[in-house]
Amino acid sequence: xxxxxxxxxxxxxxxxxxxxxxxxxxxxxxxxxxxxxxxxxxxxxxxxxxxxxxxxxxxxxxxxxxxxxxxxxxxxxxxxxxxxxxxxxxxxxxxxxxxxxxxxxxxxxxxxxxxxxxxxxxxxxxxxxxxxxxxxxxxxxxxxxxxxxxxxxxxxxxxxxxxxxxxxxxxxxxxxxxxxxxxxxxxxxxxxxxxxxxxxxxxxxxxxxxxxxxxxxxxxxxxxxxxxxxxxxxxxxxxxxxxxxxxxxxxxxxxxxxxxxxxxxxxxxxxxxxxxxxxxxxxxxxxxxxxxxxxxxxxxxxxxxxx
Amino acid sequence: xxxxxxxxxxxxxxxxxxxxxxxxxxxxxxxxxxxxxxxxxxxxxxxxxxxxxxxxxxxxxxxxxxxxxxxxxxxxxxxxxxxxxxxxxxxxxxxxxxxxxxxxxxxxxxxxxxxxxxxxxxxxxxxxxxxxxxxxxxxxxxxxxxxxxxxxxxxxxxxxxxxxxxxxxxxxxxxxxxxxxxxxxxxxxxxxxxxxxxxxxxxxxxxxxxxxxxxxxxxxxxxxxxxxxxxxxxxxxxxxxxxxxxxxxxxxxxxxxxxxxxxxxxxxxxxxxxxxxxxxxxxxxxxxxxxxxxxxxxxxxxxxxxx
Numbered sequence: 101x102x103x104x105x106x107x108x109x110x111x112x113x114x115x116x117x118x119x120x121x122x123x124x125x126x127x128x129x130x131x132x133x134x135x136x137x138x139x140x141x142x143x144x145x146x147x148x149x150x151x152x153x154x155x156x157x158x159x160x161x162x163x164x165x166x167x168x169x170x171x172x173x174x175x176x177x178x179x180x181x182x183x184x185x186x187x188x189x190x191x192x193x194x195x196x197x198x199x200x201x202x203x204x205x206x207x208x209x210x211x212x213x214x215x216x217x218x219x220x221x222x223x224x225x226x227x228x229x230x231x232x233x234x235x236x237x238x239x240x241x242x243x244x245x246x247x248x249x250x251x252x253x254x255x256x257x258x259x260x261x262x263x264x265x266x267x268x269x270x271x272x273x274x275x276x277x278x279x280x281x282x283x284x285x286x287x288x289x290x291x292x293x294x295x296x297x298x299x300x301x302x303x304x305x306x307x308x309x310x311x312x313x314x315x316x317x318x319x320x321x322x323x324x325x326x327x328x329x330x331x332x333x334x335x336x337x338x339x340x341x342x343x344x345x346x347x348x349x350x351x352x353x354x355x356x357x358x359x360x361x362x363x364x365x366x367x368x369x370x371x372x373x374x375x376x377x378x379x380x381x382x383x384x385x386x387x388x389x390x391x392x393x394x395x396x397x398x399x400x401x402x403x404x405x406x407x
Numbered sequence: 408x409x410x411x412x413x414x415x416x417x418x419x420x421x422x423x424x425x426x427x428x429x430x431x432x433x434x435x436x437x438x439x440x441x442x443x444x445x446x447x448x449x450x451x452x453x454x455x456x457x458x459x460x461x462x463x464x465x466x467x468x469x470x471x472x473x474x475x476x477x478x479x480x481x482x483x484x485x486x487x488x489x490x491x492x493x494x495x496x497x498x499x500x501x502x503x504x505x506x507x508x509x510x511x512x513x514x515x516x517x518x519x520x521x522x523x524x525x526x527x528x529x530x531x532x533x534x535x536x537x538x539x540x541x542x543x544x545x546x547x548x549x550x551x552x553x554x555x556x557x558x559x560x561x562x563x564x565x566x567x568x569x570x571x572x573x574x575x576x577x578x579x580x581x582x583x584x585x586x587x588x589x590x591x592x593x594x595x596x597x598x599x600x601x602x603x604x605x606x607x608x609x610x611x612x613x614x615x616x617x618x619x620x621x622x623x624x625x626x627x628x629x630x631x632x633x634x635x636x637x638x639x640x641x642x643x644x645x646x647x648x649x650x651x652x653x654x655x656x657x658x659x660x661x662x663x664x665x666x667x668x669x670x671x672x673x674x675x676x677x678x679x680x681x682x683x684x685x686x687x688x689x690x691x692x693x694x695x696x697x698x699x700x701x702x703x704x705x706x707x708x709x710x711x712x713x714x
Binding site for chain 2: 115119120140148151155250252265266267292293294
């Protein structure tokens with residue numbers, strides 16, 4: 101499989117966190133073997149971050165070879181600089197963004213990066229968002245936009261806009277989940293020691309992401325084990341061993357960290373797997389029961405009843 | 408008041424998120440008027456980030472004028488590079504870190520930045536932490552260290568070490584809370600659209616930080632209002648107005664976002680203020696009642712009883 105490019109368009113006065121957050125998501129994903137390739141580009145040689153760090157040579161955007169399955173991230177710059185004529189007069193850059201959009205490349209903005217997409221006319225009549233302190237300003241400057249409030253990020257066609265600063269991490273994890281699955285995305289989130297959050301607009305619930313807003317690595321190991329071995333019978337004693345704890349300590353710590361008991365959690369993982377397997381018409385109910393570590397189709401019925 | 412310096416020591420192969428996270432905390436704090444000053448320094452001219460971005464000129468650490476109330480942050484580099492002879496042979500830099508430590512400057516590491524402090528011998532016999540995948544390695548390389556697991560950050564003397572990557576944000580918010588108070592720290596956290604987290608080692612509970620793990624700006628406005636105006640009587644109708652909602656919608660959304668009802672939340676804020684005022688022996692109980700919007704010392708007794 102050819103690698104997917106994650107291109108960061110770096111604008112003057114960029115917030116390092118808007119860049120470093122999503123970047124780290126894809127760096128970790130590459131570390132886990134995902135076929136991504138990270139590239140940086142810009143339009144100007146005079147580039148410093150919002151905190152005053154200057155950068156070395158960064159490629160001009162016109163030098164980036166890009167294909168439909170790639171992503172362009174626009175980390176938010178200090179908002180004053182994006183209304184500056186120095187930026188708004190960059191017609192070649194705005195043309196390039198429009199061309200990328202037509203070629204079905206996904207454009208993702210973090211925070212005030214949404215203004216760049218708006219100046220390119222790409223957000224007209226689209227659902228979009230930006231930092232909560234700037235949503236009114238975004239509407240005022242660009243009345244055709246359907247600006248959303250109180251969301252971490254919103255997707256409309258091949259454009260995803262995220263709210264303030266750190267929400268760029270949430271958006272990047274969402275994209276990663278779509279490409280590599282929720283288990284993979286969670287591994288990356290944990291590697292970064294962040295909580296995985298969900299937006300109101302995501303209807304899907306997943307036990308990979310729920311009940312994992314803790315940083316206890318022993319409990320995470322058990323949760324990973326359960327996700328991958330739900331077809332096996334796992335005694336609490338065995339799970340406690342995986343967590344390197346006594347049985348009693350393990351059940352106590354699991355409840356404290358995950359918020360539900362280990363049995364409740366196991367049932368959730370099992371239900372999720374059943375739901376997935378039920379979509380396959382070739383599998384008998386007995387086969388499904390076996391695939392999730394149940395003894396009989398009667399046990400399966402009982403669990404399904406509670407789905 | 409002279410400004411406190413937040414100095415970032417940038418090492419080769421730095422993770423941008425380890426740098427950009429804490430940096431943004433202090434940039435936002437400066438935006439809100441806090442007297443911080445950000446400086447960057449390094450020891451080498453050949454500097455690129457873990458993702459491959461190169462930097463422009465960054466000051467040499469020996470050029471930084473620093474005083475006891477300042478902070479030095481060491482954002483984590485790619486862990487391979489920190490064991491490299493190119494780093495471990497930097498005796499001048501390690502000397503500088505030791506001197507700063509002796510001069511009572513607070514040293515804060517993010518992720519693998521802890522290894523830099525360990526190579527300087529500054530973590531010997533100290534409680535410390537690093538990325539959960541590196542705690543065993545840190546212990547193995549430096550057996551004298553009291554390495555903690557499953558914490559976001561840990562403080563020992565004038566050294567604070569944080570866990571993986573994004574936990575540098577949590578550490579920075581903790582430092583900001585200590586200097587500027589929890590209300591201020593929360594404002595900054597919200598500005599960055601992040602959840603404020605607490606470590607197990609923080610015993611203090613604060614309604615400024617609890618029940619605010621949402622991003623609804625209307626509800627945040629009401630929570631801020633309550634914190635600042637607990638001496639006034641605020642009807643639900645009035646609070647709904649502040650949130651720009653109907654009364655019915657407001658009580659529903661408040662419960663949904665904050666997790667508790669607006670009345671329960673108001674009581675928590677009131678209790679917290681009472682606890683604070685009770686420490687002042689010059690205040691009568693009637694005065695305290697009035698200061699938190701209660702009619703009588705009887706109402707105060709009832710609430711105190713439930714503290």
